[in-house]
Structures are given as C-alpha cells and as structure tokens.
Amino acid sequence: MSAAVAVGVLVAAAVHLLLQRGQLRVILGFVLLGHAVNVLLLSAGGLDRRAPAFDGAGAEVADPLPQAFALTAIVISFGITLYLLGLLSADGPTGGGEKETGDGPSATAGGEGETGGGPSATERGAGGGER
Amino acid sequence: MILAAVLVWQVVLAACVPLLSRRLGRDAGYPLAAGFLLTAGLLLLPLPVVLADRTVTADWRWLPSLDVSAALRMDALALVFALLVLGVGALILTYCPRYLGREASHTRTYLLLTLFATAMLGLVLANDLLVLFVFWELTSVLSFVLIGQGRPAAGPPAVRALLVTSGGGLALLAAVVVLTLELGTSDLGRILAEPERLKGGPAWAAGALVLVAAFTKSAQVPFHFWLPGAMVAITPVSAYLHAATMVKAGIYLLMRFSTLFGGQPAWKQTLLVVGLLTAVLGAFLALRQYDLKALLAYSTVSQLGLIVGVVGVGTPASDAAAILYTVAHALFKATLFMLVGIIDHEAGSRDIRRLSGLHRIMPATAVFTALAAATMAGLPPTIGFVGKEAIFEALTEAHHPRWTAPLAAGLGVLASVLTFAYAARLVHGVFTGPLRQQGLRPPPLAFVAPAAVAAVLATALGPAVTLLSPLVERAANDARPQGDPPYLAFWHGFTPALGLSALTVGLGTLLFVFRARADRLLRRLPTSTPFAVWFEAGRARLLRLGALVARPARAAGPATFLLRPVLAVPLLAVVAAVGLGPLPPPVGDATRPGDAVLLVLLVVTLAGLVTVRSALGAVGLTGTVGLLLSVWFVTAGAPDVALTLMLVEVLTTIVVMLVLRRRPPRLPPGGAPRALLAGAVLAGATGLAAAAGTAALTGRRDLSAPGGFLLAEAAPITGGSNVVNTILVEFRALDTLGESVVLAVVALGLVSLSDRVARAGRETPAGPADPVLVFAHRLLAPVMLVVSGLLFVRGHEEIGGGFIGALLAGTAVGLGHLAYAGSPAPLLGRLRTRPLLVAGLLLCLGVGLAALPLGRPLLTLGKVGLPGGAALPFSTSLLFDLGVYLIVLGLIVAAVRRLDVPTRPAATGERR
Structure with missing residues (x-):
C-alpha cells in the first residue's frame, strides 16, 4: 500500500507543477514523475521481499530485474533533466517563465512584475532575440 | 569474386x-x-x-x-x-x-x-x-x-x-x-x-x-x-x-x-505512349530554351523518352536499338555538357542570345561541339546516325495494335526533327556571327581533352559500330531472351529507316531556316508544364496539413500540450475500473513499519514544493524528495538504486544551482487562481488514478520468472555477486549500451546548446575563486576520486559500478567547478567532454564487438582465457563498465561546464 500512496502523491505533485507557469517548475515536475515511475517499477517487483539481491536466492530477496530497470530509468531521466536545464539556460538569464504567454490554463496571469530584482530590459531583449 | x-x-x-x-x-x-x-x-x-x-x-x-x-x-x-x-x-x-x-x-x-x-x-x-x-x-x-x-x-x-x-x-x-x-x-x-x-x-x-x-x-x-x-x-x-x-x-x-x-500489351503500350510523348514534349521545350544547360536538360528528357518508347516496342531489334542509343546518348550528351561548361567557364555566360562568334577564340571547342551536336541530330557518320536508324527501324516494327507503327514512327520523327533543329541552333547560336565579347582566351588543352575524346569516339563509333555489335546484341538478348537481334551495321542499304532519317534532316533544316517564325509559334504555347506547379501545390498542401496536425503541439506554453497526456491517465483509470476483471489477491505484506514515517515526510515535502515561491527552495525540496526516496529504496532492498538516486540528486542540485545563479530568485506566479484550481483538481485526479493503478496492478504475484533465474544463475554464470550490476553490464548490456548512447547524445546536445548561446556573446569573465570551497575541494576531491574508483571496481561483487562511480567523480568535478568559479580546477578541471564520450563509446563498442571474432554473439562479456591457459584477472564486463563510466563522466563534465554559461570565460572552442 505504501508504494501506491507514494506514487499517488508524487504524480499529483508532479502534475500540479507541470501545469503551472515557469520552465523550472516543469523540470521539477518531470523529476518527480521520474521518481514516481521508479517507485512503480520497484513495486512491480514486489515489495514484500526486501532483502538486497546479493549471493543467491531466498524467500526474502527482492527481484533484481526491476531494480536494474530503475537504475537505467534514473540515469536516463538524469540525462533528460540535464538537457531540460540546458534548454532553460540557453533561454538566457531572464527566465523562461515570462515568455510563456500562451493560451495555457495560466494565460491570464500578468507575472512579469513579480520577478523582482530581475534583469534589465536590454538583457531581456537579448535573451528574446536568441530564439 | x-x-x-x-x-x-x-x-x-x-x-x-x-x-x-x-x-x-x-x-x-x-x-x-x-x-x-x-x-x-x-x-x-x-x-x-x-x-x-x-x-x-x-x-x-x-x-x-x-x-x-x-x-x-x-x-x-x-x-x-x-x-x-x-x-x-x-x-x-x-x-x-x-x-x-x-x-x-x-x-x-x-x-x-x-x-x-x-x-x-x-x-x-x-x-x-x-x-x-x-x-x-x-x-x-x-x-x-x-x-x-x-x-x-x-x-x-x-x-x-x-x-x-x-x-x-x-x-x-x-x-x-x-x-x-x-x-x-x-x-x-x-x-x-x-x-x-x-x-x-x-x-x-x-x-x-x-x-x-x-x-x-x-x-x-x-x-x-x-x-x-x-x-x-x-x-x-x-x-x-x-x-x-x-x-x-x-x-x-x-x-x-x-x-x-514485357509480354503484357499494357506494359508495352504504356512505355510507347509515355516515352514518345516525353520525347516530343521534351524536344519542344528544349527548342524554346535560351540557357544552353536548360536546352540540354530538356533534350535529355526528350531522348530518354525516345529510348523508353523504343524499349516499349519489345522486339529484339528494339532492345538492341535502345541499348545502342543509350550508349550514344551518354557519349554525346556528356560531351555537350562538358563543352557548354567550357563555354560558360571561358565566356561567362550560357545564354545563347549573349554568345556569338566564339569559334574565332576557341576553334577546337567549336569543332567538337559541332561533332557532338551532329551526333545528337543523328547525322552520318556518327554513332547518333546509326542509333537513330536503329530506333526508326524498331519503331516501324511496333504493331500492337497494328496502327501503332506509323504513329510511333511519326512521333519519333517529330522528336528527331525538333532535336535536329535545337542542335543546329545550339551550334549556330554560339559560334556564328561576330565576336562580341572582349578579352576572351581559349580554354587550356587539358580542359577540352575529355570532351574531345568523347566527341571523336562518338563520331568514329558510327562506322565502327560493328565493334559494339557483339556486346549490344548479347545485352539485348539478356534483356529479353527471344532470339537474336539483327546485326548492327553502319550501312543497311536503302531502307525505310534511311528514308525517315532523310526526312528528319530535311524537315529539321526547314525548321532551322525558318527559326524566327518557328520561335514566334513556340512562344504562343503555354510557358510551363503544369506538372511542376501541381507538384509544388500538392507539396505545399501537404505541409499545411502537417502544420494543422501538429498545431496542438506548438502551443506557447508547455501546459497546453502537457494537459493532454495528463488527462489520459485518469481516463485510462476509468476505463480500467470498468473493464478490468477480478484481480488476484495481493501476495505477502508489502508494507513495513518504517514506511509510514517516510510517507509522512514525503507528503510534507511535496506540499511544500507545490506551494513554495522561492526557486532555491523548490530545488532544495525536490532534492529532499529524492533523498527520502533513496532512503526508502535502501529499506526496499535496492541499495544500488538508492545510492545512484542519491548521487543523481546531489549532482542535479549542483547543476540547477549553476543554472539558477543568474536567474530570478523567485518562481513566476503559477497562474490565475481559477487555472491553479483546475490544475490542482486534475493533479489530484491523476494522482489518485496513479495510486489506484499501482495498488491494483502491482504486488499481486510472486517473484517473476526472469527475476528468479537471475537470482539463481547470475553468480555462477558471470562470477559477480551483485546481481543488479551483472544484469546491467552482462545480461542487458545492449540496453546499457543504448542508454549510454542516449547520455552521450544529451552531452553533445548540451555542448551545442551552449555553443549557440556563447556565439550570441553573453560571456562574462571568470569570477574569483572561493577560498572555502577551494579548501574543501582540495580536501575532498582526492577522497571522492579514490572512493569513485573503489565503487567502480567492486561493482561486480558489491554495491557500485560504472554509473555510481562516475556520478561520484562527477560530483568532484562539480565541486571543483564551483570552487574555482569557472577557471579549470586542478585534478579534474582538464577533463573534456568529447574525448571522454569518444573513449567511452569506443570502449563499450570495442568490448562488445570483440566477442564476434571469438564466435560469440555481440556483447558477450565475461572472463577471457589467455593463450597460456591462464585467464584475465577481471571480466571484460569491467571494461564495458569503464566505458559507461567515461560516458557518464563526460555527460557530467558537459553539464557542469556548459550550463554555467554566464560565468564561463570567453571561450567556445577550447573546451570541446
């Protein structure tokens, strides 16, 4: 049951972040989704057996195959997270959030003023010109 | 052979x-x-x-x-x-x-x-x-x-x-x-x-x-x-x-x-109709061109059509004619192109209206152009003449149905007449008349020589066509084994084909003589064939359709299109709730007393994460979630997963910090209250669906069959006692290789992304080194490296392996980068992404391919026996794991260096 609860709260938090404004939130939401899938993988192996898989089988030894999958998944999602961060960084120091003035659920928010202490208008122009 | x-x-x-x-x-x-x-x-x-x-x-x-x-x-x-x-x-x-x-x-x-x-x-x-x-x-x-x-x-x-x-x-x-x-x-x-x-x-x-x-x-x-x-x-x-x-x-x-x-009448008729229509249309279009290259291009279209039409006749003679004319066409058309290239090169134009009198400057070019054009026009004694004769003869044999022969021959003659006219026009237009351009020089001999060889060959092969005959006849027989074609000869006597040749020359000469009137007539025809226009219109429409299909994915914010897959999760849950039959009972007890503590901590952290407005706070809380989960993984019997996750969290946090250093410290507002509420409701529904799915679909069976096999057999087969690691580097080595390639691609992506940013000129000079961090780095980096090496080497037997080792070494790289604020740190500061990636990929592939000469499948790893009866002290999977280690390290080096754009010293090339 604990795995189900963990997956549920992780997914809920991830979706909540994904659907908000701001690229950083999307990236963090993606990280949480990765965690949720890892828990799901281990749970698929059966969490009633929880001894580490060293030296032979036993009634209590965990299934090693989902663990190998989870390891692969962690490293791949690490790579993707880094790439998303790279995209965020390539957007320039102004932050990606204020550019997303699309028709998403959050389109009505006028959030630019809140990014207080942020960059000057010229820097923003340079960042925008990159795209 | x-x-x-x-x-x-x-x-x-x-x-x-x-x-x-x-x-x-x-x-x-x-x-x-x-x-x-x-x-x-x-x-x-x-x-x-x-x-x-x-x-x-x-x-x-x-x-x-x-x-x-x-x-x-x-x-x-x-x-x-x-x-x-x-x-x-x-x-x-x-x-x-x-x-x-x-x-x-x-x-x-x-x-x-x-x-x-x-x-x-x-x-x-x-x-x-x-x-x-x-x-x-x-x-x-x-x-x-x-x-x-x-x-x-x-x-x-x-x-x-x-x-x-x-x-x-x-x-x-x-x-x-x-x-x-x-x-x-x-x-x-x-x-x-x-x-x-x-x-x-x-x-x-x-x-x-x-x-x-x-x-x-x-x-x-x-x-x-x-x-x-x-x-x-x-x-x-x-x-x-x-x-x-x-x-x-x-x-x-x-x-x-x-x-x-070839036995199908439909096949023959299609070839005849399409080929001869192309021949006539192409020749008409060629006659209208002023650009010499365009003229030759349409002429090629026309002559290819003639050959296709002749193939459609389907007799031994027609096959031989088609082959002979293919050879002839290759010779004279390549020659003409080469000569036009020379004229263009020397006179600076290919426009027939601007060129004239060039034979005064380049007499050799003029002679060879005339020879090649005569071949194209089908004048004796060239191979073009022999080829045209053969073609006319073949076309008059087309009798399916019976009235085809005159029509086919007529179209063939029409195309040839037009060909004669534009060939004459080419030679006349370029070379006759007064020399109007100043300062032209003759082309060097070496420039004209290849065209000269081909032109002379095309001319001489007419009388000497018997040299080609055996091969051409054999080839015609190979194309369609139905008896020997007539012997190819220069002179056939007075045949109908000769009459058609004479007719072609006569009509062609008339068309050339009255070229001004013919030109006026030609100008009245529609200027472009509609097919190209239709093709472009169809293509544009297809692209528009693609844009239409893809429009939902091109919303300005990610939320719009992330909404769709997210919505699918609760929908799927509803479908499953209705459609899923009775489930087997859960096996064993999947909860432990400690779980509750971790779950409470997890819920609290996540609640903080979704409400926090500080970017730093959000990153810290995300890291905390990862650490909580890794603790939980330890209790769940997955120490490798736990250690990897922990290191990944540390590294992710370091890299995010680098990216965030020059970004606003607060996250933008999440959106309008109503949108936030809608998002929260959807998030709750999705979370509920995921939880229900996990509860319903996992923990309801015993150890899986592959899991049981691996637990029982991994150690005897591979000699390693860490079963998870042996799966990664031996049983599923191909997957691991693929995963490493993904990481290498990500690293290269980061490098090119940062190159693009750097070209836009946003570097600032490196900042001063931080004394505290420098001290920490001096103290910790060697320890981390030694531990990283140990973790790597013992991976086969105990917790560790290439990923984990590289992640720890990568942490040292990140620390060094932070401490020295962008200037290369001692020890690891000189590592470069691309050499690491290349070495890693080559090592992985090399070890994998080395199994092939030994007669074993790709990526069969394990102990290797040496000739002397001894064995290598380590398994080749260690080398494979080393490749993985290098690739992961390369990725981290790329991330740490490349994502820290604003404080990077002004250099793009040196860190590749």
Whole structure:
C-alpha cells in the first residue's frame, strides 16, 4: 500500500507543477514523475521481499530485474533533466517563465512584475532575440 | 569474386579521395579517373564469359532469416551499363580538374562522384531485389547531395529532385515487396528465369510500381520536371548524373524487367505512349530554351523518352536499338555538357542570345561541339546516325495494335526533327556571327581533352559500330531472351529507316531556316508544364496539413500540450475500473513499519514544493524528495538504486544551482487562481488514478520468472555477486549500451546548446575563486576520486559500478567547478567532454564487438582465457563498465561546464 500512496502523491505533485507557469517548475515536475515511475517499477517487483539481491536466492530477496530497470530509468531521466536545464539556460538569464504567454490554463496571469530584482530590459531583449 | 573486388576497389578509391585531394588539390580527378579505368578493365576481364551467354556471379548470405543474400551478377546488359558508368565517369573526372576552382577544396565533390559511381555499379550488378533497391536509393540520395551542395539557391531544386526520385524509390520498394511475397524469393535471377510464375493482380501491381520507379528516375512525363531543376548543380555533375548515368537507371530497370512484364500489351503500350510523348514534349521545350544547360536538360528528357518508347516496342531489334542509343546518348550528351561548361567557364555566360562568334577564340571547342551536336541530330557518320536508324527501324516494327507503327514512327520523327533543329541552333547560336565579347582566351588543352575524346569516339563509333555489335546484341538478348537481334551495321542499304532519317534532316533544316517564325509559334504555347506547379501545390498542401496536425503541439506554453497526456491517465483509470476483471489477491505484506514515517515526510515535502515561491527552495525540496526516496529504496532492498538516486540528486542540485545563479530568485506566479484550481483538481485526479493503478496492478504475484533465474544463475554464470550490476553490464548490456548512447547524445546536445548561446556573446569573465570551497575541494576531491574508483571496481561483487562511480567523480568535478568559479580546477578541471564520450563509446563498442571474432554473439562479456591457459584477472564486463563510466563522466563534465554559461570565460572552442 505504501508504494501506491507514494506514487499517488508524487504524480499529483508532479502534475500540479507541470501545469503551472515557469520552465523550472516543469523540470521539477518531470523529476518527480521520474521518481514516481521508479517507485512503480520497484513495486512491480514486489515489495514484500526486501532483502538486497546479493549471493543467491531466498524467500526474502527482492527481484533484481526491476531494480536494474530503475537504475537505467534514473540515469536516463538524469540525462533528460540535464538537457531540460540546458534548454532553460540557453533561454538566457531572464527566465523562461515570462515568455510563456500562451493560451495555457495560466494565460491570464500578468507575472512579469513579480520577478523582482530581475534583469534589465536590454538583457531581456537579448535573451528574446536568441530564439 | 571479381564483382566484389570491383565494388571494394571503388570504395577504396573513395576512401583515398581525402588524401588525394589534400596532396593534389583539384588535380585529384586524374588518379581517380585512372582508378575508374582500372575498374572498367577488371570488369572487361570476364568479357568472353559474358559474351558466351554466361554470367559472372557472387553472393554472400546477408539476411538468412529472410532468405536475402548480397548477390551480384554480371551479364552483358549489366556490363554495358557498368562500362558506361565507368567510362563516362573517367571522362568527367578528367574534366573536373580544369573546371573546378584552383583555391577551394573539392574533396566533397570527388568523394561524392566516386561514391555515386560505386552506387551505380552496385545498382546494375545487383542480383537481389533488396540489393538493387538499396543501391537505387543510394543514387537518389547522392544525386540530391550533389545537386544541393554549394549554393543556397540549389536547395529547393535539390529537394524537388529528391522528392520525385525517392517517391519512385518507394514505388520500387513496394514492387520489391510485392514480387518477394508473391514469388517467395528476392533473387532477381530466379525471378527473371521463370517469368510465367507471376500473373494476375500482383503482376499488374508490380508492373505499375516498376513503371513509376523507372519514370521518376528517367524523368518521364509527368515526372520530368525535376531534371531541368537539377541543372543548378555544377556542370560535371549535370553531365555525369543527369545526362549520362543516373537517369539511365530507369532505362536499365525497364530493360531488366522486360522479361518479367514485357509480354503484357499494357506494359508495352504504356512505355510507347509515355516515352514518345516525353520525347516530343521534351524536344519542344528544349527548342524554346535560351540557357544552353536548360536546352540540354530538356533534350535529355526528350531522348530518354525516345529510348523508353523504343524499349516499349519489345522486339529484339528494339532492345538492341535502345541499348545502342543509350550508349550514344551518354557519349554525346556528356560531351555537350562538358563543352557548354567550357563555354560558360571561358565566356561567362550560357545564354545563347549573349554568345556569338566564339569559334574565332576557341576553334577546337567549336569543332567538337559541332561533332557532338551532329551526333545528337543523328547525322552520318556518327554513332547518333546509326542509333537513330536503329530506333526508326524498331519503331516501324511496333504493331500492337497494328496502327501503332506509323504513329510511333511519326512521333519519333517529330522528336528527331525538333532535336535536329535545337542542335543546329545550339551550334549556330554560339559560334556564328561576330565576336562580341572582349578579352576572351581559349580554354587550356587539358580542359577540352575529355570532351574531345568523347566527341571523336562518338563520331568514329558510327562506322565502327560493328565493334559494339557483339556486346549490344548479347545485352539485348539478356534483356529479353527471344532470339537474336539483327546485326548492327553502319550501312543497311536503302531502307525505310534511311528514308525517315532523310526526312528528319530535311524537315529539321526547314525548321532551322525558318527559326524566327518557328520561335514566334513556340512562344504562343503555354510557358510551363503544369506538372511542376501541381507538384509544388500538392507539396505545399501537404505541409499545411502537417502544420494543422501538429498545431496542438506548438502551443506557447508547455501546459497546453502537457494537459493532454495528463488527462489520459485518469481516463485510462476509468476505463480500467470498468473493464478490468477480478484481480488476484495481493501476495505477502508489502508494507513495513518504517514506511509510514517516510510517507509522512514525503507528503510534507511535496506540499511544500507545490506551494513554495522561492526557486532555491523548490530545488532544495525536490532534492529532499529524492533523498527520502533513496532512503526508502535502501529499506526496499535496492541499495544500488538508492545510492545512484542519491548521487543523481546531489549532482542535479549542483547543476540547477549553476543554472539558477543568474536567474530570478523567485518562481513566476503559477497562474490565475481559477487555472491553479483546475490544475490542482486534475493533479489530484491523476494522482489518485496513479495510486489506484499501482495498488491494483502491482504486488499481486510472486517473484517473476526472469527475476528468479537471475537470482539463481547470475553468480555462477558471470562470477559477480551483485546481481543488479551483472544484469546491467552482462545480461542487458545492449540496453546499457543504448542508454549510454542516449547520455552521450544529451552531452553533445548540451555542448551545442551552449555553443549557440556563447556565439550570441553573453560571456562574462571568470569570477574569483572561493577560498572555502577551494579548501574543501582540495580536501575532498582526492577522497571522492579514490572512493569513485573503489565503487567502480567492486561493482561486480558489491554495491557500485560504472554509473555510481562516475556520478561520484562527477560530483568532484562539480565541486571543483564551483570552487574555482569557472577557471579549470586542478585534478579534474582538464577533463573534456568529447574525448571522454569518444573513449567511452569506443570502449563499450570495442568490448562488445570483440566477442564476434571469438564466435560469440555481440556483447558477450565475461572472463577471457589467455593463450597460456591462464585467464584475465577481471571480466571484460569491467571494461564495458569503464566505458559507461567515461560516458557518464563526460555527460557530467558537459553539464557542469556548459550550463554555467554566464560565468564561463570567453571561450567556445577550447573546451570541446
């Protein structure tokens, strides 16, 4: 049951972040989704057996195959997270959030003023010109 | 064997191009031409065998499970086309050195031309449908690259040529599939040996598809419009690909499949109608051109049409005529292209209205142009005359139905009359009249020589056509074994064909004499054929449809399109709740007392994460979630997963910090209250669905069968006791390799992203080093490295392995980067992304491939015995893991260095 609860709260938090404004939130939401899938993988192996898989089988030894999958998944999602961060960084120091003035659920928010202490208008122009 | 040797030799030639080009510059064409002649010589060695109606074959098992082999076969038909490819290729390669500029590097051009010749050879020598298709596509792709290289204006015509020819390629692939499925083999020799096995619907389908493939490649109406566009390529490419060889691939295909489909009246009639219409239309269009290259392009369209029409007659004489005219056309059209290139090069224009009187400056060029044009016009004594005679004779034999013969002959004569007129116009327009340009110089001898050789050859082969006869007759018999064609001769006596030739010359002369009036008439015809317009309109519509389909994915914010997959999760849960039958009961007790504590902490952290407004806080809380989960993984019996996750969290946090350093400290507001509420509701529903799914679908069975096998057998098989690690580096090594490639791609992506940013000029000088961090780095980095090495080495037996070791070393890299604020840190500061990636990938691949010579499948790792009876002290999987280690480290180096853009010193190149 604990795995189900963990997956549920992780997914809920991830979706909540994904659907908000701001690229950083999307990236963090993606990280949480990765965690949720890892828990799901281990749970698929059966969490009633929880001894580490060293030296032979036993009634209590965990299934090693989902663990190998989870390891692969962690490293791949690490790579993707880094790439998303790279995209965020390539957007320039102004932050990606204020550019997303699309028709998403959050389109009505006028959030630019809140990014207080942020960059000057010229820097923003340079960042925008990159795209 | 000789066939394989020929192809290998051609590839070797291609491989030598960079070296030759560096040594000799543009003169690299000469040794390459010699190489081509050598290839031709090799192919001529088995000439007696070929002429004795036997074939030279070679084959290797390629895809045994599909019964496909890499089979080659050379009969006379293949030999004729192969000699054409190599002979014209050698001429073009001797022409290139004087045509191409002295300064620029021409490695690419020479390489592509050599590879193209190889692909053409493979195409004509293929004895398996799949091999044929592969080489067919290769020629299309190389043609595209050769057209498109250089000028940006060449892009659209190159794309159009590619779209049309590769569309034909798809048709050929479909034909290959139909034939292979219907006949149960892809062996071309066997298929052609028993043509009667193919009948009914599949025969019609395959025949139609082959026709489409051939018509696109050989620029027949309505697909002809790509060929004039392809003239944006440099002249040697136009001469070689788009006059002499590639466009003949369609003709080859038609002749090759004559045995199979030639008995069908529909096949013959289609060829006749399409071919002769193309011949007349192309000739009309050619007569209207002022640009010499465009004139020659439309002329090529027209003459290819004539050949296609003649193939459609389907008698031994017609096959022989088609082959002979293919050879003649390759000779004179390549020559004309070369000469037009010379005129363009020396006089600076190809416009017939601007050129005149050039024979005063370049008499040799004028003479050879006249010879080649006479061949094109079909005047005696050239090979063009013999070829035209043969064609007229063949066309008068077309009697299916009976009234076809006069119509076919009439259209053939009409096309030839027009051909005569534009040939005369070409020579007259360029060379007669007063010399209007100043300061022209004659072209160097070496420039004219290849064209001269071809022009003289084209002229001399008319009277000496008997030299070609045995080969051409044999080839005609190979195309369609139905008796020997009439003996080719220069003089046949007074035949109807001679009368048609005389008629052609007479009418052509009239058309030339009254050219002013003819011009006015021609101008009244519609200016462009509609097919190109239709094609472009269709393409634009298709692109618009694509844009329409993709529009939802191009919303400004990610939330819009992330919404869709997210919505699918609760929907799926509803479907499952309705449709899923009774579930087996849960097995065992999947909860432990400690779980509750961790879950409470997890919920609290996540609640903080979704409400926090500080960017730093959000990152910290995300890291905390990861750490909580890794603790939980330890209690769940997955120490490797836990350790990896922990290190990944630390590294992610370091990298995010680097990215965030110059970004606003607060997150933007999440959105309007209503949108936030809607998002929260959806998030709750999705979370509930995920939880329900996890509860319903997991924990309801015992240990899986593969899991049980691995637990029992991993240690005995691999000698490693850490089962999870042995899965990664031995049982599922191919997956791990794929994953490493993904990481390498990400690293390269980061490098190129940051290069783009750096080019936009946003660097600031490196900041001062932080003394506290420097001290910490000095103290910790060596320890981390030693531990990283230990973790790596013991990975097979205990917790650790390549990923974990590299992540720890990467943490040291990140610490050093933070401490020295961008200037290279001691110890690890000099690591570079690309060498690490290359070394890692090569190591992984090398270890994986090393299993093959030992007769074991790819990526079989394990202990390796040494010759002396001893064994290596470690398993080769350790080397594989080292490759993974290097790749992961490369990724981290890329991330740490490249994502810290604003404080990077102003340099882009040095860190590659």
